[in-house]
Amino acid sequence: MTVELISVGTEILLGNIVNTNASYLAEKCAGLGMSSYYQISVGDNEERLSEVLRTALSRSDVVILTGGLGPTEDDLTKEVTARVLNRRLVEDENTKSRLEEYFNDRDKKDITENNWKQTFVIEDCLVLDNSNGTAPGIISKTEEGKSVILLPGPPGEMIPMFEEAVIPYLKGLSGNVLYSRMVKICGIGESKAETMIKDLIDSQTNPTIAPYAKNGEVHLRVTALSATEEEGKSLTAPVVAELKKRFGIHIYTTEEKTTIEEALVELLTKYKLTLSTAESCSGGLLAGRIVNVSGASSVFEEGFITYSNNAKMKYLKVSQETLNNFGAVSKETAEEMAKGAAKASGSQAALSVTGIAGPEGGTDKKPVGLVYIGCFLNGRTEVRECHFKGNRQKVREYTVINAIDFLRTMILNTYKEEV
Structure with missing residues (x-):
């Protein structure tokens, strides 16, 4: 039709x-x-x-x-x-x-x-x-x-x-039933995701797989045409299982209306973890995405917007030496921001972001779109270096999505025996 x-x-x-x-x-x-x-x-x-x-x-x-x-x-x-x-x-x-x-x-x-x-x-x-x-x-x-x-x-x-x-x-x-399941993926780009399932797409008849690119995410809709809803569930189940096998931890939900921030809040609640955020280039967008989730108040402790170096030192205890030697946009600063946010709020988890959103401020060594994301969890800190393309708003949006996914995957890896 x-x-x-x-x-x-x-x-x-x-x-x-x-x-x-x-x-x-x-x-x-x-x-x-x-x-x-x-x-x-x-x-x-x-x-x-x-x-x-x-x-x-x-x-x-x-x-x-x-x-x-x-x-x-x-x-x-x-x-x-x-x-x-x-x-x-x-x-x-x-x-x-x-x-x-x-x-x-x-x-x-x-x-x-x-x-x-x-x-x-x-x-x-x-x-x-x-x-x-x-x-x-x-x-x-x-x-x-x-x-x-x-x-x-x-x-x-x-x-x-x-x-x-x-x-x-x-x-x-x-006259038939169309039954669909949505598989939402983060941490893998659209081109790579399509390549990983090209054989499934090339051979598909019923059900079918339709990919959709979102900001920092890829959504795969699995749709079956069937006589009944139960038959539709049976047809889509093995395809969804195969997608889970191929994408693993990168799948954050198979529910149509669940967002990635909701998936994170659910994990924080499940493992009784509290969260704080420390933001520079994202300017509060990260905290805003978290508190958009109903029930976030049970896990979200505190958010710091430390745009200036003085604010990073004052509220997060980032050292003057770190800022002098490595700069505000650096792996070292992101690490100290995450640790400082966790310590200041008493939370078990913390996310930090610092980067150059543009369109100005970039250099050859530190171009526009360079972002460092720090993730603290139960005393352990990891930092990711990211390079995002797009205008200022896009860089900030990609930063937030990737920060949320960073903590989500870190929690899953840490508690993998229980997942």
Whole structure:
């Protein structure tokens, strides 16, 4: 089954907003086993939108449009789709009631007449209630049995609507069950990861393996098409087992929604370890990722942002001699930062980062992207030298991900008899 994505909105073409909807929907549809060959962005123009929708319907089984369902004059998606499908727009009483209830909770003077435009839907469609906004979603079928799905543009409205209503609908189209498992990997690059499983990809039939590159991570989705969910589990289990065998400790989870920081907090909790952080170039991003995890307060002791040399000496007891001889960006400084954070907070584990995020400050000996990550655990300290590519934000993000993974793998190696 093929799916095509159409993102509607002149603001997308002008670069005023980042089109996160397309990447989200593409990944979700791939996870459902659907093939996608085209993605299109089109402005708020009736003629051009009609053209791309007709083209999409000529070559795809499912067309998903996002945006252009609001109350203003330039919101044309619903109207254009109705004309392309040769259908009328009719008022939906349920949507009207929901809008009335929505407006009852707001100041009446803020309600304009054009808001009621959103109560009209394409005749003979399936209406998707919007629990996070005012514009409902719509699913219409063509005479040939193809599906046209209209979703609101704001991600806060589109994503829950897609997950709650559209995913079950798409699963029902095939008549089979699509069962998938996600294998998340850190510490191995995309090219190497693909090389390690090239034989599996080349010979795959059912289930299939789809790799996705993330910031500092590689995600492998294993998807099986089966008659039942139990059969899907049986089909994917040996593939997941083989991936675990090949990637080993680099796999931090096989759960769809688990993040690498959640995996670390889980390990810290399991082994009754507390954590402190000492950051220079990451400026608090590392501590921020940790405290994003619900329950992190039970393991996270303290975070130090020691951007200057004076701060490193004052709070972490990095020696003046170390800074003079080796510099702030060095293996020796990272080691002393990690030890100092653990000692100052009384934690059993500590992470330190110091580096050159750029775009300025690099030299031939210490180029932009050079980062040292220190990891202290139960009295033992290790330091990694890393070289990251990208802009300042990318370097900082890669630093944080690699620091989290460093401690995660160090814990697993230390407690390997119990894992």
